Amino acid sequence: MITSKDLTRKFGTKTAVDGVSLTLTPGHVYAMLGPNGSGKTTWMKMAAGLMKPTSGEVLFEGQPVGVESRRHVAYMSTEPYFYPWMTVKDVGAYYGDFFEDFSAEKYASLLREMELEEGMKTRTLSSGMMAKLKIAVTMARDARVYMLDEPFNGIDLLARDEIRQSILRESAEDKVLLLSSHLVEEMEAVCDTAIFIRQGKLIEVRNLEEMRETDHVSMADRYREIYGHTEG
C-alpha cells in the first residue's frame, strides 16, 4: 500500500502537488483523474521515488519511499525512456537484471500479444509500438504496486483491450493498481475507485459502483461535473 501524507511539490513558484494526503490500499484498481498539469504525474513520480517532495512524505508499506519500495513498485511514465541503443530484447534483459519480480515468460507472451518482436530497435519504434512496449515490460513484473501513467495513449483499439486484460490479470487482493488516463471511458469497467485531482489538490475519492448506484453518473460524468465549470 502507498500513503502520501500532506505531500507537496513545488517548482519555483508553481505548486504541482499541494498537500495531498491519499492512501492506496491493495485489492483495488484506482483511476487517477484530472486535467493536464493537475499534479497526477508528479504525485506518481514521488510515489515511485523518482522525484523528491518539497514537503510531506510518501510511504510504501509504512516506510519512506526508496530503494526497497522501488523493488516492488512498477512505474510506467507517459514518456518513452528506454536507451536508444537497446532492442526490445535488451529492454527485457535490463528489467530482468534489476527486478527480481520480472518474468521473461510473461514478457515474451505480452510481446506476442502486442505484436512486437525482440529484434526491433527502440530507436525505430513508432510511438504506438513504444507505448505497447512500455506496458509489456511493466506488466511483465509481478509488482505489489503498479502505477501506469497514460497507459492507453497512442494505442490502437485491440491493443487497448489487451492492456485492459493485462491489467485485470495482474489485479489481486494484495496488489495496488493505479491508472491515470485522459481516456476516462477506457477505465470505467476496469477501475473500482476514482481519485480526482485538481490544481495539485485532492478533490475526492469515490467508489465507482456506489457512485453509479446513488448518483446515477458515470466516472466521465462526474469528471465533467468537477472540472467543467472552472479552469482545470
Added chain:
Amino acid sequence: MNFDPMIPIWLQVATSIKQQIVTGRLPPGAKLPGGRDLALQYGINPNTAARIYQELEREGVCQTQRGLGTFVTDSGETVQRLREEMARGAVSRFLADLKGIGMNREDAIELIRKEDNTDDHQ
C-alpha cells in the same frame, strides 16, 4: 460486452447472466466461472465481479459451494420464475415507453400482433 457507464456494472453483468440462464445457454446446474475468470471474461474489475455472485445468490439464481465453485440453480422452477420476472420487466418497460408517446395497452397489443405477423413472413 459494452457497458453503460452510468448504471452499476455488476447489475448489467448480472442481467446478462440471468439472460443466459433463462435462454438455456447456461443450463441448470452449470458451473459458472470463478470470480477472477468472470472479471476477465467480461473485462470488469474483480471487486465488481465478486458482487455479482453475491446478488445472484441472494436471489436464488445460483449457489456457491465452498471449494467447488458457483453453480446455476438446478431448480427448473427457479429458472421459470426468473424467466417470468424478466419478461414482466421487459413488458413494463415497453408499456412505459409507449405511454411516453401516448399509446395505451390496447395499442400495444395491436402493435405486437402486427410485429408478430411481419416476423412470420421474414
Added chain:
Amino acid sequence: MGKLLKYEMRKTMALKLILLGITAVAEVAFLITLYLNEKAADTLALTSVLLFFIALAGTVLIGVQSVLTLHRDMNTKQGYMLYMTPRNSFQILGAKMLENGLSLLLAGGFFFLLGLLDVTLLFSKLGSLEDLWKMFQDFMRMINTEIQLNSWSVLCLVSEMLASWLATVSIAYLADIVASALLNGKKMSGFVAFLFFIALTGVLGWLQNLLRTGAAIETILLIRAGIALVYAGIMYAVSAWVMDRYLSV
C-alpha cells in the same frame, strides 16, 4: 553493482570502439611506413605524433563522455531507466566511477604499452635513433637532472596523469550533481557549476603541490597520484550523498 557496471560499459562502448578503430588505422600507417619506407622521416614523425595525440585525446574524451552520460541520466527521461532501479545513489555513482576508472586504466595501459612497443620497434629499426637517444640520456645524467626518461618514469607520469584526470572527472560529477540536484537546472546553474568545478580543481592542484620533498621524481608522481585518488574518493562520497538526498529525475 555488477549489473549497473555492465550497463555503464554498454553506454560508453561506442566511443571506445571508434577510438580503437582510429588507433588501429594510425598504428598500421606507422608500421607500414616504418617497415616499408623507413626513410620517410616526416611520415614517421606524423604518425607518431598522431598516435600520441590519439592517446591523449582519447583518454580525455573517455572522461568527458563519462560526465556527459551522467548528465544525460540526471536530466533526461532516459534517466528513469537508471533511477527507477532498486539501487541507491552510492551504487549508481559508484558504478559510473568504477567504469570510468577502469576505462581510463585500460586506455592508459593500452596506449602506454602501444607506445612502448612502437618506440622499441622504432629503435630496433633505426639504430641511429637509439644511439641518439642514448646520447641524450648521457647528456641528461651529465647535467645532473633527475629526469630519467625510461619506462618506469614514464609509467609513473602516466599514472599520475590518469589519477589526476580521474579526480577531475569526479569533480565534474560533483559539480554537475550540485547543478542538477540543488540548483535544479536553473539558468545560472551551469555557470555556478563551472565555478564550483574550477574551485575544486584548484584545491586538488594545491594539495598535490604541497609535496616538497627531495625524493625521486617517480615517487613524487606516485604520491600525487595517490592524493588524486583520495580526492576522487571524497568527491564520490559527497556526490553520492547529494544525489541521494536531493536529486529528482
